């Protein structure tokens with residue numbers, strides 16, 4: 001497409017905000033509809049972790065995604081006049097000798113050096129937590145304050161386009177004209193997270209549902225500023241509080257908090273820390289995941305101008321900003337797009 005178009009974005013999580021931001025940057029007119037219900041993006045902890053620990057491999061395209069996150073979230077920090085993006089060191093407690101060996105092998109490698117610190121004697125002897133196999137310190141990680149980010153993102157989209165808080169009703173949508181109620185659009189982009197299950201055009205896609213729970217604990221004696229990671233993560237949130245997560249339960253759309261989830265997370269917290277604590281909060285949400293752990297992005301094979309941007313899985317906050325930029329560049333400027341994420345790898349008709 002050439003010139004200025006009118007776009008409708010359905011869904012106001014990190015996906016819908018990132019897509020809208022890049023459309024507006026390209027001079028497009030954007031209306032975003034969000035029902036503000038079951039939003040994974042406000043339950044998420046917002047961790048951006050460059051390493052998959054068990055095999056000590058880099059997360060998918062991390063060297064592209066992470067630097068872009070800094071500028072993307074930095075943009076919303078400026079608009080909201082509030083810090084949203086927090087660089088953090090992660091201390092990983094190895095789960096086995098083999099895992100420590102993987103780290104030792106990679107810590108000197110050019111492509112891992114910026115993330116893996118050289119393991120020191122004090123990391124092996126680190127006594128403030130249960131540490132049978134030693135630990136290593138990881139650079140380059142960060143977390144996003146997710147609730148203020150979503151607020152800042154939707155505010156900015158509303159100031160530079162339009163945000164409507166309502167349920168998108170498919171009965172009032174004509175996919176041939178791309179008309180919703182009285183207005184026709186050049187493109188309609190569905191960013192509904194697990195809400196895609198109710199979308200008649202894309203519901204055959206294999207978006208899976210992976211429930212996650214987190215707890216927040218008050219632990220006055222813990223006094224750590226790094227994030228701990230082993231079996232779970234422990235993320236300092238200030239005032240002696242820590243977010244602890246997350247659980248993984250596959251195939252459910254029930255997003256209520258459970259006693260099982262809380263017990264699992266308390267056991268994992270205690271396995272690392274040995275400190276006294278009180279649980280002060282608990283959250284649950286559903287991650288939109290996919291069988292091959294890659295997002296699903298692209299145009300409907302039958303209805304021109306109907307797009308999907310979904311399946312962000314466990315790493316939505318890290319991958320959505322740059323993928324949205326690349327996706328918008330494709331639909332507005334015909335730039336080539338990451339084939340690994342292409343909707344065409346699945347049959348939906």
Ligand SMILES: Cc1cc2nc3c(=O)[nH]c(=O)nc-3n(C[C@H](O)[C@H](O)[C@H](O)COP(=O)(O)OP(=O)(O)OC[C@H]3O[C@@H](n4cnc5c(N)ncnc54)[C@H](O)[C@@H]3O)c2cc1C
Nearest residue numbers: 011013015035040041044046047168193195212315316317
């Ligand atoms: C416990 C937990 C912890 C997590 N931790 C992290 C983490 O540390 N780091 C990370 O990167 N990711 C994390 N995630 C994953 C992350 O939350 C997701 O990858 C991401 O939020 C998905 O964003 P989304 O915009 O696709 O979906 P959502 O955030 O779910 O947004 C979709 C929006 O679309 C709306 N919608 C759907 N249908 C309609 C309709 N018909 N009309 C109007 N609106 C509609 C929904 O109400 C919702 O507001 C975590 C997830 C969970 C559950």
